[in-house]
Amino acid sequence: MNPVEIEEAVTGLAEEPFDRAEFPFQFLTAFGNKKTTIDRLRKGNTNQSDLLGGVLQRSNIHIATCDPGTAGQTLTALRDSPKTGANKAKFILATDGEEFQAEDLTSGETVACDFADFPNHFGFFLPLAGITTVQQIRESSFDIRATSRLNRLYVTLLQDNPEWASPERRTDMNHFMARLIFCFFAEDTDIFPVTSGFTQTVERMSAGGADNTAQVISELFRAMNTKHDERDAAGIARWAIGFPYVNGNLFSGSTYVPRFSKIARSYLIHIGNLDWTKINPDIFGSMIQAVADDEERGALGMHYTSVPNILKVLNPLFLDDLRSHLEEAGDNARKLLNLRSRIAKIRVFDPACGSGNFLVIAYKEMREIEAEINRRRGEPDRKTDIPLTNFRGIELRDFPAEIARLALIIAEFQCDVLYRGQKEALAEFLPLDSENWITCGNALRLDWLSICPPTGTGVKVRGDDLFQTPLDQSEIDFENAGGETYICGNPPYKGTKNQSQAEKDDLRTAFRGLVERTGSLDYVAGWFAKAAIFAQKTPCSFAFVATNSICQGGQVPVLWPALLGLGLEISFGYQSFKWRNLASHNAVVTVIIVGMTTTAAAKKRLFIVDDSGSDLEVLTETIGPYLIPNTQVVVSGLTQPAFGKQPMALGNAPYDGGHLIVEKDEIDGLGLDQAEREKLLKPLVGSSEVIKGKHRFAIWIDDGSRDAALSLPAIQSRIEKVRQMRLSSSDAGTRAMAERPHQFREMKAPRHSVMVIPIRSSENREYLPIDLFNERWRATNLTYAIYDPETFNLAIIASRLHLVWIGAVCGRMKTDFSYSNKMGWHTFPLPKLTEQNKADLTRCAENILLAREAHFPATIADLYDPEAMPEDLRRAHEENDEVLERIYIGRRFRNDTERLEKLFELYTKMTGKKAAA
DNA sequence: AATCCGACAAGTA
DNA sequence: TACTTGTCGGATT
Numbered sequence: 001m002n003p004v005e006i007e008e009a010v011t012g013l014a015e016e017p018f019d020r021a022e023f024p025f026q027f028l029t030a031f032g033n034k035k036t037t038i039d040r041l042r043k044g045n046t047n048q049s050d051l052l053g054g055v056l057q058r059s060n061i062h063i064a065t066c067d068p069g070t071a072g073q074t075l076t077a078l079r080d081s082p083k084t085g086a087n088k089a090k091f092i093l094a095t096d097g098e099e100f101q102a103e104d105l106t107s108g109e110t111v112a113c114d115f116a117d118f119p120n121h122f123g124f125f126l127p128l129a130g131i132t133t134v135q136q137i138r139e140s141s142f143d144i145r146a147t148s149r150l151n152r153l154y155v156t157l158l159q160d161n162p163e164w165a166s167p168e169r170r171t172d173m174n175h176f177m178a179r180l181i182f183c184f185f186a187e188d189t190d191i192f193p194v195t196s197g198f199t200q201t202v203e204r205m206s207a208g209g210a211d212n213t214a215q216v217i218s219e220l221f222r223a224m225n226t227k228h229d230e231r232d233a234a235g236i237a238r239w240a241i242g243f244p245y246v247n248g249n250l251f252s253g254s255t256y257v258p259r260f261s262k263i264a265r266s267y268l269i270h271i272g273n274l275d276w277t278k279i280n281p282d283i284f285g286s287m288i289q290a291v292a293d294d295e296e297r298g299a300l301g302m303h304y305t306s307v308p309n310i311l312k313v314l315n316p317l318f319l320d321d322l323r324s325h326l327e328e329a330g331d332n333a334r335k336l337l338n339l340r341s342r343i344a345k346i347r348v349f350d351p352a353c354g355s356g357n358f359l360v361i362a363y364k365e366m367r368e369i370e371a372e373i374n375r376r377r378g379e380p381d382r383k384t385d386i387p388l389t390n391f392r393g394i395e396l397r398d399f400p401a402e403i404a405r406l407a408l409i410i411a412e413f414q415c416d417v418l419y420r421g422q423k424e425a426l427a428e429f430l431p432l433d434s435e436n437w438i439t440c441g442n443a444l445r446l447d448w449l450s451i452c453p454p455t456g457t458g459v460k461v462r463g464d465d466l467f468q469t470p471l472d473q474s475e476i477d478f479e480n481a482g483g484e485t486y487i488c489g490n491p492p493y494k495g496t497k498n499q500s501q502a503e504k505d506d507l508r509t510a511f512r513g514l515v516e517r518t519g520s521l522d523y524v525a526g527w528f529a530k531a532a533i534f535a536q537k538t539p540c541s542f543a544f545v546a547t548n549s550i551c552q553g554g555q556v557p558v559l560w561p562a563l564l565g566l567g568l569e570i571s572f573g574y575q576s577f578k579w580r581n582l583a584s585h586n587a588v589v590t591v592i593i594v595g596m597t598t599t600a601a602a603k604k605r606l607f608i609v610d611d612s613g614s615d616l617e618v619l620t621e622t623i624g625p626y627l628i629p630n631t632q633v634v635v636s637g638l639t640q641p642a643f644g645k646q647p648m649a650l651g652n653a654p655y656d657g658g659h660l661i662v663e664k665d666e667i668d669g670l671g672l673d674q675a676e677r678e679k680l681l682k683p684l685v686g687s688s689e690v691i692k693g694k695h696r697f698a699i700w701i702d703d704g705s706r707d708a709a710l711s712l713p714a715i716q717s718r719i720e721k722v723r724q725m726r727l728s729s730s731d732a733g734t735r736a737m738a739e740r741p742h743q744f745r746e747m748k749a750p751r752h753s754v755m756v757i758p759i760r761s762s763e764n765r766e767y768l769p770i771d772l773f774n775e776r777w778r779a780t781n782l783t784y785a786i787y788d789p790e791t792f793n794l795a796i797i798a799s800r801l802h803l804v805w806i807g808a809v810c811g812r813m814k815t816d817f818s819y820s821n822k823m824g825w826h827t828f829p830l831p832k833l834t835e836q837n838k839a840d841l842t843r844c845a846e847n848i849l850l851a852r853e854a855h856f857p858a859t860i861a862d863l864y865d866p867e868a869m870p871e872d873l874r875r876a877h878e879e880n881d882e883v884l885e886r887i888y889i890g891r892r893f894r895n896d897t898e899r900l901e902k903l904f905e906l907y908t909k910m911t912g913k914k915a916a917a
Numbered sequence: 918a919a920t921c922c923g924a925c926a927a928g929t930a
Numbered sequence: 931t932a933c934t935t936g937t938c939g940g941a942t943t
Contacts, residue, residue: 495939497924519926520937554927554937637936639928650936655923688920731924733933746935759937760920781936782921816919822936 004148006031006129010122011145018097018115024055024063027093031128033057050083060128061091071099079103090127119145142278146271147287150177153267154291161258172254174292174399178406179221180268181288182250185410188276190422191429196242199272205239206265213260213268225251248432250406281407281414282307282364285355285400292399309545309579310361310490312615316572316605317543317595318346318486319365326369329376336373343370344385345483349452351443351527352491353393356404360411362488363391371419381420383428388412389435390483392452394443401440408437443491444506444526452485454538487531487542493589494523495549515562522550525559528594532563535598541571543595548576551592551627553810553823557636560625564632569600570623577609592627626808629897631904635809637822643830643910646793648786648821651686651756651779652744654698655734657725659718660744662697670714680709682749683773686780687758690771693859698778700749701742709742748787750775755786755793763816765864767877768806770797772849784821792833792841798848800881801888802828804899829906837887844880851876 009030019026025038040046041055049056051074054064062084066074074094078084084092084105093102100118102111102125111121123141154177158165164173183198185191192198201220206213223231223240225247260268311319322343329335348362366386374382388408395401409432416425439451494503496519507518510526514533518525524546531542550559574593593607604623608616620629641647654660662670662681672680684698699718701709709715723741726734737745756779757770772794779785786793796802806817806824819825833841851873852863863873885892888906893899 496926496937497939517927549938639935653922653935658922686921691920729923733925734923736933758920762919780921818937820937 003123003126003129003144004151006126007119007122007141007144007148008152011119011148014116014119018095020053020065020097023065023095023097027063028055028057028061028128031125048083048087050081051077054078054081056083056087056089058087058089060089061093061125062087062089063093066094066096068096068098071096071101075101075103079105091125142275143280143284143287146274146276146279146284147291149267149271149274150181150288151291153264153271156261156264156267157258160261160264164258170292171398172256173258174402175253176257177291177399178402179250180271181403182246182406182409183220184272184274185276185279186246187272189413189417190426191413192244193242198243199269201239202265202272203269206260211260213265214257217260218255218257221251221255221257225255244430246430246432248409249436250432279410281410282310282357282360285360285403285407286357289355289397289400289403293397307361310358311365312574312607313488313490313543313545313593313595314358314362314365316607317488317541318484319362319369322366322369326372329373331376333377336377340370340373340385342483343373344387345390347390347392347452347483347485349392349448349485349487350489351394351448351451351487351530352489353395353401353404353438354490355395355400356393356407356438358488358490359391359393359404360407362486363388363408363411364415367415367419371415374419381424383420383424384412384416389433389437392437392439393489394439394441394446394448394451396440396442398440401438404438405436442506444510444530448530448534449537452487452534485538485540487534487540488544489527490545491524491527493547493591495547496520496522499523511562514566515558517558520554520558522547522555525550525555528559528563528596532566532568532596535568535596536566539598541595541597541599543572543593545579545591545593548590548592551594551625553818553820554637556625556809557634560634563596564625568596568598570604570625570627571595571597571600572605572607573623573627574607574609574615575627594627628808628900628904630901633904633908635823635827635907637820638826639822641826643828644832645825645828645830646786646789648757648784648825649748650746650821651781651783651785652698652746652748653781654744655726655737656722656744659721659725660699662699664695664697667697670712672712672714676712679705680712680715682778683776684780685754685756685771685773685777686782687760690756690758690783691761691769691859691861693857698744698780699742700744700747700778702747706742744778745781748785749778750785750787752788754779755789755797756783757785757797757819758783759819761817761819763807764866766803766866766869767798767800767864768803768817768819769860769864770794771860784819784825790838790842791845792838794845794848795841795880795884796828796830797825798845798877798880799884800877800896801884801893801899801903804896805829805903808900808903827907829903829910831887831906833887840883841880844876844883847876848873848880 013026013030025042028041029038041057046058047055048058049062049064051064053066054062056062062078062081064074064078071094075092078092078094090106091102091104095101095115095118098115100111100113100115102121103109104124109124111118111124113121120141123144157173163169183192187198198220202213202216205216219237219240220243222234223236223243224245226234226236227245231241322339325339329339343366346366348359350356350358353359363386367384370384370386374380391408393401393404395404413425413429416429439446499507503523504519507521507523507526510529511518511521514529515521524544527544528546528550531544534540535542549555572595576590576592579589579591603619604621606618606620606623606627606629608618618629622630622632624631625634661684667677667681680699680701681697682700684696686696688694689696699715710719719742723738726738726741729735750773752775754773754775754777755770756773757768759782761769772791803817805828806819809827810818810820810824851870852858852860854872855863855870862868863870882892888902893902
């Protein structure tokens with residue numbers, strides 16, 4: 001269950017009459033327990049409670065219902081019950097149907113309220129539903145409740161007004177919802193005069209069962225779009241006269257209001273009765289945006305970006321700098337004044353703004369700094385100098401774009417209340433500015449210069465024909481002549497195969513004149529291109545959250561030389577960390593943050609997030625595209641090995657639908673005699689064979705033995721299946737292979753031995769898994785292979801040095817290693833080896849193999865488990881590293897940073913490459 | 918959660 | 931342009 005569903009269930013429970021015996025089970029059901037779990041608790045099998053009327057779910061909660069007036073003492077009894085501790089209950093809860101008391105035993109927090117109000121605290125209990133990771137959700141109970149109810153209203157309205165569900169009318173629907181949300185907020189914050197509550201007016205005027213809710217709302221909207229001195233002429237109804245003139249585009253445009261059924265009307269009133277002063281515009285926005293998205297609705301209330309993560313972008317981008325200037329200014333009035341006028345000219349631009357949370361948080365943080373300035377200058381009531389119009393965004397989807405604008409308006413009001421007081425906030429709030437700073441459109445197609453024009457020039461600059469399709473300039477000028485521009489955001493990530501044709505075209509367009517071959521780039525790279533090109537016209541800094549794949553492997557040589565070639569520098573970066581947004585089926589993406597600028601400071605800031613979530617900061621001269629300190633080199637893949645190494649090739653790809661591969665227990669079923677087995681079946685090694693010691697066989701038919709093999713029925717039928725499978729492929733290359741269905745795509749075989757390394761392996765192991773096989777073995781495309789290798793190669797691949805290199809230049813989604821011959825092996829910097837070096841390394845390699853053998857039949861997975869690596873094997877590796885590292889620098893390296901620096905230095909020198917930029 | 922495996926893009930001839 | 935090879939990341943278990 002998602003938080004919104006839980007909220008609905010809990011609210012439903014509080015509205016029902018209190019049933020003393022049933023309540024504990026109803027409560028647990030509301031938090032997503034399955035019926036079988038409840039049944040077992042009810043029967044007493046798993047109910048560990050020692051209290052009368054008590055229900056104790058192990059590792060979760062101890063609940064007791066009680067006689068009226070005894071909730072307090074029952075809670076004490078629950079706390080004192082030995083069973084509570086013995087069964088590791090996280091919560092205790094006592095209620096008599098009037099009073100509701102609970103305690104979080106982990107944190108000691110308590111809840112005590114009227115029974116009817118306990119749904120207000122449902123966030124307190126979310127750990128019961130397994131939702132513990134995200135602190136913010138607990139702190140935003142209001143936002144979830146509001147989202148839940150608005151969702152119900154939205155869905156009901158679409159049912160009542162099916163024609164509004166069409167794409168053309170969705171805009172009207174979304175605009176209507178934004179207006180409603182504004183009204184709810186306005187009536188609770190006294191933006192609407194106390195005498196004219198919105199909800200109350202709708203309720204009163206549409207009472208009596210007449211179906212006129214839509215007309216009432218429509219008339220109220222009309223009033224809010226009509227200036228006071230024009231209202232008589234417009235014939236605004238008397239009961240709507242008391243509403244203020246709001247407009248600011250919010251109440252203009254299409255004025256349609258959907259039909260309201262009785263149910264929809266009651267939902268509306270229900271929503272209006274929430275306390276909307278509690279809204280968090282940053283969190284609420286990202287939650288509510290799922291309402292208008294049919295695909296995302298299942299993840300309602302789960303999709304949002306946490307504030308700490310947003311600050312990872314905004315702080316190093318510019319907020320830290322503002323704060324340090326504030327500190328430096330102290331109480332110096334002139335310095336404070338300068339800082340204030342600087343802040344007033346800063347513009348923040350999020351070209352993938354969603355519901356505006358980056359903009360809202362940037363705004364709130366800047367207001368906080370400004371408020372401190374005003375406090376120190378003795379002007380606490382001063383009107384803000386930060387114009388909302390300096391916060392601009394682009395958003396593709398209509399509803400979030402609508403919400404983003406609303407969220408900024410609400411944030412401005414809340415900041416005014418917080419820093420200046422309710423009265424001052426109200427005095428200047430209405431009417432809203434009519435300017436629209438959120439553009440709804442495709443950020444990779446729009447000309448950013450028109451949405452965020454260059455500063456300080458006073459001249460309108462057209463997009464450069466080379467890079468951009470010229471568009472009309474925005475009519476709204478920024479109030480920031482000479483000010484700074486910061487671009488930020490969390491644009492969408494999409495790997496090549498996830499992109500639609502239109503998105504591929506977007507990328508090509510965004511990179512026009514910069515990169516020709518954009519086929520391998522992630523969609524998010526387009527935002528870097530647009531920002532970098534934008535920076536050619538006006539000095540700026542930008543920082544985006546992005547999938548870590550743009551800073552790893554094959555995308556690096558495509559993307560980064562182009563960006564760095566435009567005179568930009570990486571001013572700060574966050575190395576890979578996990579970004580949980582709880583949306584998209586609980587996917588956890590691994591992301592990086594890269595900040596670039598035209599005018600970099602001397603020291604660059606590199607952040608490393610460790611498992612505990614705290615960020616380690618390293619100051620360094622330069623940060624390169626791999627987000628490694630002091631390394632600007634970009635490693636391009638090589639088809640042929642450099643540094644005199646033997647080539648490494650991809651294993652044989654079956655493209656067989658499973659029919660050319662024979663499991664051990666299938667061999668007998670083939671009905672082959674011993675000679676045929678010898679001739680046609682070869683042991684096959686893929687990644688699980690290397691790592692886990694699995695045994696499989698390949699049907700391996702050289703052209704010479706084709707006819708003989710086809711005469712065997714079992715083989716013949718398998719080959720026919722391969723042919724069918726290949727023919728039905730959507731890929732031309734695969735279909736072509738149907739011509740020779742008896743073979744793998746490649747038919748590479750060793751003459752005397754083959755060294756095999758799996759493509760993918762867990763990051764946990766301290767050494768890369770690599771093994772040696774005799775001439776009978778065939779490697780699959782889940783591995784890379786060196787055919788007929790000299791043994792010392794094993795010593796190199798199994799070294800710490802090599803692992804560190806692979807981790808830096810290869811890598812992929814998640815944080816696991818991904819081996820690559822072109823990127824990782826062919827490029828690996830190796831000093832020229834003497835015969836003595838080779839002999840020493842060969843001995844090391846043999847010692848590693850012997851140490852493994854000593855533990856037969858333990859697999860590589862067993863042997864290299866970092867917790868349980870045998871001592872002799874570890875020693876063999878230590879010795880190997882010792883010997884190899886002496887060849888590089890005459891001693892052991894001190895740490896991985898030193899290893900990488902040396903490797904990149906050798907790479908740079910030996911390839912004759914210059915550091916980029 | 919780890920491995921499997923085909924599609925697709927880029928490289929090569 | 932046709933053929934070859936390596937990488938991506940969803941599907942699968």
